[in-house]
Structure formats: structure tokens, C-alpha cells
Amino acid sequence: MLNNKVSKAVRLGLAFGAASTAVFSATAAAEEASVESVERIQVTGSRIKRTDLETAMPVSSFSMEDIKASGVPTLEQFVQQLPVISGGSYGSNVNNGGNGTVSMNLRGLGSDRTLVLLNGRRFSGDISTIPMAAIARVDVLRDGASTIYGSDAIAGVVNFITAKNYTGTELEFRYQETSEGDGESDSISFVTGIEGDKGSLIISAGYDKREAIYGKDRDFSSCPRQEEDGKIVCGGSTTSSPGTFKLKGNTTDRFVMDENGNPRPFVTSDSYNYSSTSILYQPRETYNLFAAGRYELAETDFSSIEFFSESMFTHRSNTTNLAPVGTFWGMTVPESHPNNNTGDEVYVNRRLTESGNRRTDFDVYEYLITTGFEGEFSNGWYWDFSYGFNHRRVNEFIDGRVHQERMNMLVNPALCNADNSSDDSKACAAAVAGTPDGIWNPFVDGSLTQDMLDWVIVPLTDTKISEDTQLQINITGDSGDFELPAGVISWAAGYEHLTTSYEAIVDGASGLGAIYGTAPGGSVGKYNTKAYYVEANIPLLADVAFAERLDLTVAARRTKVNLIEDAETTKKIALEWRPNSELMVRANYSEGFRTPSITDLFRPFTQSADSYSDPCKNYGSNNDLSATFKANCAADGLPGNWGQPNAQSGSWWGGNPDLGPETSESKTFGFVWSPDFIEGFSATVDYYDIEISNVISSLTLETIAQTCYESENFSSPVCNLIKGPEAYGTKGISPRRNLDGNLVGVDLSTQNLGFFNSKGIDFDFNYAMEALGGNLRFKLAGTHLLEQTSLEAEGLEVKDLDGYYGADIANGGRGAFNDWRANLRVSYDRDNWGLAHTMQYQSAVDDVAPAKNQLSSSVGSVIYNDLSGYYHATDTLTLSLGVNNLFDKQPPYVSQGDNGLLIRVHRLTGREYYAKATFKF
Secondary structure (H helix, E strand, O other): OOOOHHHHHHHHHHHHOOOOOOOOHHHHHHHHHHHHOOOOEEOOOOOOEEOOOOOOOOEEEEEHHHHHHOOOOOHHHHHHOOOOEOEOOOOOOOOOOOOOOOOOOEOOOOHHHEEEEEOOEEOOOOHHHOOHHHEEEEEEEOOOOHHHHOOOOOOEEEEEEEOOOOOEEEEEEEEEEEOOOOOOEEEEEEEEEEEOOOEEEEEEEEEEEEOOEEHHHOHHHOOOEEEEOOEEEEOOEOOEOOOEEEEOOOOOOOEEEOOOOOEEEOOHHHOEOHHHHOEEEOOEEEEEEEEEEEEEEEEOOOEEEEEEEEEEEEEEEEEEEEOOOEOOOOEEEOOOOOOOOOOOOEEEEEEOHHHOOEEEEEEEEEEEEEEEEEEEEOOOOEEEEEEEEEEEEEEEEEEOOEEHHHHHHHOOOOOOOOOOOOHHHHHHHHHHOOOOOOOOOOOOOOOOOHHHHHHHEOOEEEEEEEEEEEEEEEEEEEEEEEEEOOEEEEEEEEEEEEEEEEEEEOOHHHHOOOEOOOOOOOEEEEEEEEEEEEEEEEEEEEEEOOEEEEEEEEEEEEEEEOOOOOOEEEEEEEEEEEEEOOEEEEEEEEEEEEOOOHHHHHOOOEEEEEEOOOOOOOHHHOOOOOHHHHHHHHHOOOOOOOOOOOOEEEEEEOOOOOOOOEEEEEEEEEEEEOOOOOOOEEEEEEEEEEEEEOOEEOOOHHHHHHHHHOOHHHOOHHHHHEOOHHHHOOOEOOOOEEOOOOEEEEEOOOEEOOEEEEEEEEEEEEEEEEEOOEEEEEEEEEEEEEEEEEEOOOOOOOEEOOOEEEEOOOOOOEEEEOOEEEEEEEEEEEOOEEEEEEEEEEOOEEEOOOOOOOOOOEEOOEEEEEEEEEEEOOOOEEEEEEEEOOOOOOOOOOOOOEOOEOOOOOOOOOOEEEEEEEEEO
């Protein structure tokens, strides 16, 4: 059965992987030579050891050669370019709100619903800490697998598998930069391994450094783009320098002081260009070390016993860089201020440009130790026992944050006075000593002195620590002498015990709620999970008419989480039918669940500035709005032509200890076909349907606003999520809106909401042939999305995001759900050289909730072209060159995005060149 055409088709997919752009001839030859091996292996998605690679489960496998040949420098970029990834992705491309963690968003259902494994065991999920040099292959299971792996395996599983029996040494150097001359990346990796009669050892180390790319250095991000009078113009923030202000009782007009200190109307050119100092692509530096070994301890009549151990250490440092902090809350400057010539108190939004940028330096330390024993009983059953400990510590060094109360004192002569008895008043007076008027003047640029900055700008250090332990016992075998007419029953069973803990330690001043834009308090939490599972593969038919083989696989898992009252039972059933040696038809049904993550439950509340499109914008001329909606906008003090001068809202993000688990149902149906009459061709097609209930997520800002304002007199319970300016201790024009008219204090904490449903078709076509004295290979892999629906909460409208972009409730930010996503790769290799061309395609998408009269409501199809080549210069040296984004495709403009961009969807770096030298000994 091992050498049938379907098995070869799966190996063909393995050899040419969906990311391969050039495959070394020596590698292909080695794979062909290994076809005759009948070693039992464990395929991702099952605990049963088997001799066949192909199963009922839709798994895509990528070798290390595939990943290297793709031209990407990191695992992050490789996995995020796979067609199965949709929605929005998080990684180095996210500056505002990103911490450098790299996650995978399979099916656009959220990274929390994609389980990441390292050698079949749970991993933290941050791909950036996985040592690339030690990886042998990456398996992507495009189906739910909660019965085998437990929580989180709803959208799929990504299993990073390290090399085991590696001999020799490999040293690799790589350099990369963009065509703009920035984003330089240097990396070096080392891997060596030895193998003896009783054991093996592999050690790898890697270093990677990438410089930042700044928004000011790209035309599409050099300024915040906004629309005025039917044109795209450079806009910015009304929190500017010199400060802009509103008069008491005037909610619509904004002013600045002219050179004579008199008020004049605010114009767009007075805005602050916050893109000029922001990072487009985070700088990062990563060190990693990995070691794995195994040693045969005994070979007895009862069982063999082998000891194994894996250890990993990673240190990553990265930086986010935002524009200088401002008095976003509308600082009150009293009438008594000597530079306030308006005759009344005013509310000032001043950008503190003198303080420098808001910068957060992340230091991430992660180590993982797994050790255990495995062996084979004399009857052919396999067993393993392992214990793993994963520690992750994130230190955040935060600079450029402002002490809100002290900032307010700096402009209030009555409070900033040495004659007052309070220590803060005396300290304030000392800070402003020597100024022309004995008080800070916010209406003039450059007026904040160093003494003032030292008093109001507070550096902070926050620490987040998470720890996981995992005890795992597995046993797998077959029914031995008990045999059905079609063969023996193969089975696996096991037990798993997990503990997860989390602690967020915030800086003292931040913990008191005194620092604007930081978490007001820490948090701590812990839970444990116990689970049992059983899996069986039952042969129903073999070697009969129309059924060379028909197998049934069933599995069940019982999971108990100590924080949840009821245990969860999930089940799986799969059919695998091979009518002949050319075709395999497969079908799966599985149930899944997701326990709330430790951060879902215990993440501390943090202030954030989130982009959104306010539904009250120009409501007076918007005939699509109901009378109730317009009445509520007016009741909040907004004029009919209010234009939303600031595209951001002040929000609160945090965990919720009262969350319940998600549940899911997943169905797949497909086939693998490798016809005799087309030599070198194989095709894989799979239909999928995933539905998730009781979804753990946050309502989007747009949904909260839309739902609240559609209700009579703000009667919807959703309105309670808008805490308003009172939550910040500031003034506003209504209980929900700040002085600019924007919604503020919106509670975006996690909740159990409605459902997600994703349906589509995956396809993978491979063709290889001899041509021009070498090997020519074609690979087309992609996904056709049929449905991407979601219900955020009961009573709301079901949204279908298929073919649209917009708020990504599953993963945060804004994402795109293209009808078609595909990668086409053509490679040619001959003798000691090879070339490859890769095309990554994303079909057009429309804005799911366009605002009236916006200029861009759709994004056309996007194609990225990558070119690579290699040359075996000697037996030990291979040289590689490549160009990614060959035609320098720029990200398209969207009216509703992050400064006109879909930063989580499109490539932001432009054209990139790289060179690589690999030495093998």
C-alpha cells in the first residue's frame, strides 16, 4: 500500500511544498530513495503511528528546503504568506498595538483558534521564538483537531517539527534590504548533529537582526491620509503643537493662537503629522539556541526504552515607536492663565513634541525544556511519557508617557503655586520656574522645558510572565492477533495534564491609574486542565471491487478545566476511501472547543487609541440613517455636518474572568488524485465548513456605536459599554463623547458573543516534468472562500465578510477576506543551479461598511512576484540570490483603514533583495 499512486502524490506535495520556489536535486533524490522505508511515523492530526503519509486529514507539509527556497528570512513571513491565512495577521508589521508577537490566523478565524505545536506538543504560539535552523518541516493541518490536541485546535494546527537524525554541519549567512535602502536584515544560523548506534544529538543556534522601516520613508505612509472635498489630502491629529483648543460651550469649532497670541480658526494644515515619527515595520533582534538528543537506555524482552530531551532558549528584542504623547483628554486651561486671551476657560489638545516619541522596548525571554522516555513493547505497541516546562517573560520598557494630573497642573496658576501647601504644587512651581509668565504656555511650540518634562514624563517598566507545564502519556498500537477481514485495528490512547499561569506586573505610577495610556493595574491568574483521549482506525474494506481500502477513524476526548464547571467531550469521525491506487476520497466530522486563554481571562485593562469610522459623521445629509439614529447624534451635541476630525477613539482593552468556552463543529470533504495517464501530476481538493459558537471576542467600535445609536434614547445594553469622558476624568460634550465629539472610554474587553462560520475550498495542484535537460515543476495552491459569516451578539445582524475587508472581530484590527487566495510557483533546476518564480494572488475586496461619499470602497486584486535562484558553487557551498515583490507593488489606499492602509493584509516593505551563502560539511 505504501507505494501506490496516492502515496506518491502526497510525497510529491511534500517534496515541492506550497512554498517551494527551488528544490535542490540532491534533496529530491534523497526523498525518492526513502520511499521504500516502512518506518512507522506519526502524522500531524493523529496519535496513531502508521506507515502511510496520507490520511483522511487535510495536511500540507513543507520541508526546510521549501522554506529556505521561498526567499523569506523568517518563519513569520513564510507562514503568513500561505493561502490558508486570511483576515488580518499580527507580527512586525503592527506598530500601534503590536508587541512583536507573531501569530497565525488560519481561515480568518483568529490566531487563538489555531493551535501551534513544537514536535507535536503545545507551544506558546509566538512563532518568532522558534529556532528556524532546527526545523525539519512544518505541517499545516487544515481541520479541527480538538479530540487529539485539546483546546484551540479549531481552525487548524501548525506543527513545527525539528530535525532528529541529523548528521553534519550547516552554516548559513544571509543579508537583505529593501530597494529604498532600509529595513536591512542580517542573519546567521548554525546547525550541527551527530548520530551513533544508540543515540543522536542536534544543536542549532541563530541570530537575526532587522532594522526599522519608518512611515516617513514611504509615499503611502508619509502622512495620515484623509479625505476632504472629494480629494485625498495629508491630514493628521488635532492634538498638535502648538496646542489646538475649543472654547467653553462650543462643541464644533477648534482654534489655535496666532503669532500675536490671539485665537484664529483651526485649519487642516495645523494638524500634527504623527506618521512622520512612527514605525512602519518594527526593528527586532533575535538570538536562539536549540538542542535535542535521544539515547537508547535499554532493549529488553518486554520493551525498548529511549530517553529524549529538547531544550530551547530565545531572546527577542523589538521596539514600537509612536508619535509623542499629547493631552488627548482635552486639558483645561483656566481663564486666569496669562496666555489665554479668550476670556474664558478653554480645552487644549497639545502634542508634547518636546518629550520625544512614545517608545516601548520589548525584551522577550523564552525557554522550553521537554524531557521524557519512549519505547516499543515486544508486541509492537509504542509508548511515550514526557514532561515539558515553558517559561515566557516579557519586559516592557515604556518611555514618553505623561502623568495626567501633573500635566493639568502645569497650566493652572492656582495649582502650580509654591505658596500652596501640597508637595505637588511646590514641585510644579519649581518645574515652571524661570518661564516668562511663571507658568507653562501650551499655545507655543517648544515651550516645555527639561525641568517640566522631568516632572510630567514618567518612564515605566511592566513585566508579563506566563508559564505552562505539560505532562503527556501516549500509547499506540494495533489489535495484533485480532484482525478484521480488512486488517487490524490501529489505536491510540493517552492522558494529558496542563497548567497555565499568567502574571502582569505594572509599574507603580501606572498601577495607580496616573499615567495616561497605560494599564491601571496588574493581574494574576492560573488554571489547570486534565484530559483523556482515545483514537481508533478501523479497516472496513480492503482489496475488493471499488475499494482497494476503506477505513473509518473515530476519536473522542474528555477535558476538564478547573475554572469551568462542566467537562467538555469532543468527538471525531473520518472516512478514507481508496477506490484504486490513483484516488483517495476523504471526509471528516469533528467537534472542538476552546478554553478561554489566560489573557482572555486575566489580561489587565489598558487604554488604547483605536481607529474607527463614527456613524454620526455628517449624519445630517446621510439619508441612510434612521430618524432615531439622527436624533441620538443630535442629542449628543453633534451638528449635522460634524466631520469626525479625529479618526481614533479612546478605548479600554482587558480580560474577563467570567468567560465560558467556545464550541465548534468542523466538516471537510475532499480527494487526492494522481492519475496514471499524467505522469508527475497530482491534485488535492478539500471542502471545509467550520462553525464556532459562544465566540470569545470583543465587539468592534463600529458595532457598539451603530447598535447604541439605533436604539431609542440610547436604551440598548450595548450603550453601557461606552463609558465616556468620565472614565478618563475629563470633560466632554455628552456622557459618551469627548470635546472633539469622538466616542471615548469604550469598553472592548473580551466577552462570549455570537458565532463564526467559514466555508471554502482548498486546492493544491502539482506537476513535474523533465525539460531542457533539467526538472521543471509547477505548483498552484490556494483557497476559494465561499462564506465568512459572523454574529457578534444576539439581536445584531449577521455579517458575511466573504469578498470584503473591514473590522476583524476574530483577530482584531482590520482584515481582508478575499474570495480567492493562491500561490503559483514555477521552478526549474538543472545540474548545480536552479531558478524559481512565485506569484502570490489576492482577489479584490470591498469595504463591508462604507461611509457615505468615501473615495475608496474597494481594493483591486493584488499580485506579488518573487524571484529566486541558487548555485551549488562547490560540494560545500551554495549561493542564493532573490528579489521579493519584484515589481515593487505598493499597498493600495482604502478610505477606512489604518492611515489609508490595510497594514495586516498587504506587504508594506516594497521590493526587497537578498543574498545567502550556505556551507555544508
